[in-house]
Amino acid sequence: MDVLRPPLIRIGGRVYRKNLIQEQAFPREEEEEDFCAGPGDCTDEPCDAFVVEETERGFQCRVEVPSPLYKYIIGKKGETKKRLEAETRTSISIPKPGVEGEIVITGQHRSGVISARTRIDVLLDSFRKKQPFTHFLSFALNQPAIQEKFLQFKEEVLEKCSKDHGVSSSLFQNPAKLHLTLGTLVLLNEREIQKACDLLQRCKEDFVDQITGGQPLTVEVAGVEYMNDDPAMTDVLYAKVQMKDGSDRLQMVADQLVERFVASGLMLKEWDRVKLHATVMNTLFRKDPTEERNHTMTGKSSFKERESFNGQNILKLFENFHFGEVQLDSVRLSQRFSSDASGYYATSGLL
Numbered sequence: 001m002d003v004l005r006p007p008l009i010r011i012g013g014r015v016y017r018k019n020l021i022q023e024q025a026f027p028r029e030e031e032e033e034d035f036c037a038g039p040g041d042c043t044d045e046p047c048d049a050f051v052v053e054e055t056e057r058g059f060q061c062r063v064e065v066p067s068p069l070y071k072y073i074i075g076k077k078g079e080t081k082k083r084l085e086a087e088t089r090t091s092i093s094i095p096k097p098g099v100e101g102e103i104v105i106t107g108q109h110r111s112g113v114i115s116a117r118t119r120i121d122v123l124l125d126s127f128r129k130k131q132p133f134t135h136f137l138s139f140a141l142n143q144p145a146i147q148e149k150f151l152q153f154k155e156e157v158l159e160k161c162s163k164d165h166g167v168s169s170s171l172f173q174n175p176a177k178l179h180l181t182l183g184t185l186v187l188l189n190e191r192e193i194q195k196a197c198d199l200l201q202r203c204k205e206d207f208v209d210q211i212t213g214g215q216p217l218t219v220e221v222a223g224v225e226y227m228n229d230d231p232a233m234t235d236v237l238y239a240k241v242q243m244k245d246g247s248d249r250l251q252m253v254a255d256q257l258v259e260r261f262v263a264s265g266l267m268l269k270e271w272d273r274v275k276l277h278a279t280v281m282n283t284l285f286r287k288d289p290t291e292e293r294n295h296t297m298t299g300k301s302s303f304k305e306r307e308s309f310n311g312q313n314i315l316k317l318f319e320n321f322h323f324g325e326v327q328l329d330s331v332r333l334s335q336r337f338s339s340d341a342s343g344y345y346a347t348s349g350l351l
Contacts, residue, residue, distance in 0.1 A: 050117060058108040061117045065103050065124060066188030070094050072127040073103065073120060080123075088116040100189055129268065133184035135196065135348060137257060138334045140179055141241075141278050141326055142344050146221060147175040149323045150280065157314055165232075166309030171281040176343025180241060182274055182331070183258045183267050187348075196266055196333055197349030203260050204351045208331075211252050216329035218244045221278060222322045226311050234311035235284075238277035239323055250276060250328070257331065278323075281314075283307055 053060045065073070073094060074081050085092055090107035103120065107113045154172045161167050187193045219241050227236040243250050254274035261267035283306040333349035340346045 052110055052113055052117075054110075055106070058106060059110045059113045061105045061113050063103040063105070063117060063120060064191070065120075066192060067095065067098055067100050068131075068188045069124055069127060070097060070103075072123055084116055084119060088112045088119070090116045092116065092120075100191070128186055128188075131186045131188070132336075133186050134336055135187050135193070136184045136334050136336065137182040137200075137261070138179040138332050138345070139182070139328050140330075140332060140344055141221060142176050142178045142342070143324075143326055146178060146324045146326060150175045150178060153280065153318065153321055153323065157318065160317060161313045164310040164313055166283070166307055167314075168286065168309075170286045171283060171309060172285070173280050173282065174343070176339075177345060178278055178280075179334070179345075180254075180276060180278055182254050183261060183270075185261070185267050185333075187266070192266070193333075193348050195264075196261075199261065199264055199266065200331065200333060200349050200351045203257055206260075207256055208253055208351060211249050211256075216327040217250050217253070219250060219326050219328055220244045220322075221324055221326060223320055224280065224315060224318050225277070226315065228308075231312045231315055232310050233308040235282065235306055235308050236279055237281040237311055237314065238279045239321075241276045241278055244325060253331075281309075281311075283309065 050061060050063075072080070073084070073092070075083075081092055081094070084090070088107065089109065089112045090105050093104040093106070095101035095103070105113050105116045105120070107116070150173070154169070157167070158169055185196060187196055220243075221239050221241050223240045224237055225240055226234045227238065228234060241250070251273065254276065258267065258269075258274055262269045286307060331351040332345070332347045334345035335348050336345070338346035
């Protein structure tokens, strides 16, 4: 890294310089990690992005933080918190574990309070990115007709390609959970879930209804494709999804939704455009029959190795397989590792 041109970190509309520091790797679980920004990592200049109140004893700033992230500010044996307080000459009050609330920073000097708040923001941003995703925006593709055709696809693949390397019944998606994933989110408390739900409704008013004309989008699910470079070493096989009328309205809705959620800070930007696809086979499913049948764009897998399968014959034989047509009338904020009465993911919010 060029010392004179350090990388920039954008948090909540603010930009910080990240100076080069020596990081020590701990071979413990994530809960045991300790991280603290060095004295030069963050600027101490006043910033209007958050409120610093003047009190009788000095200054105070409140930070809304989901309780699962408290441990990263506390650190091992409280070392991170102590270091922050010592270096910024502040006092940091953190709610008890599991209790939702605000972290309160107090100090005699405004600059110290701002410095502590800035460093806490950098800490939270760093560790939030390490959390496995909890929710995702999705279009459900589990209509009965689609499920029936998917089961036919599965039966024919196993009949014609079961001798191909790595092909087995455990690779197939749960038909009740067939879906399009638009983007993934890390929502760690009810407040963040509600924020995502509210944003979803604003998107409907701001642009979704205008693009769709207030009518469902008719899409065609047909053909299969693979994710990686070598079809002989396939990890993810997906069905292609496109508008029946040939327009790009579905792509527009997907891209603008993700753009709005990224701008809000609720979602990380991964691609320039959303890849419209419905996972039908995934080698992650092979490892654990109870593993969620959701193509993980981000998040963590408990398995380090995936056994690929040879998808060459499947691609040749089912290149134009027609799964059917679907009326897409809602975008769901779906909860990972969950099921509703229909077998689809539990819905936290709906557009």
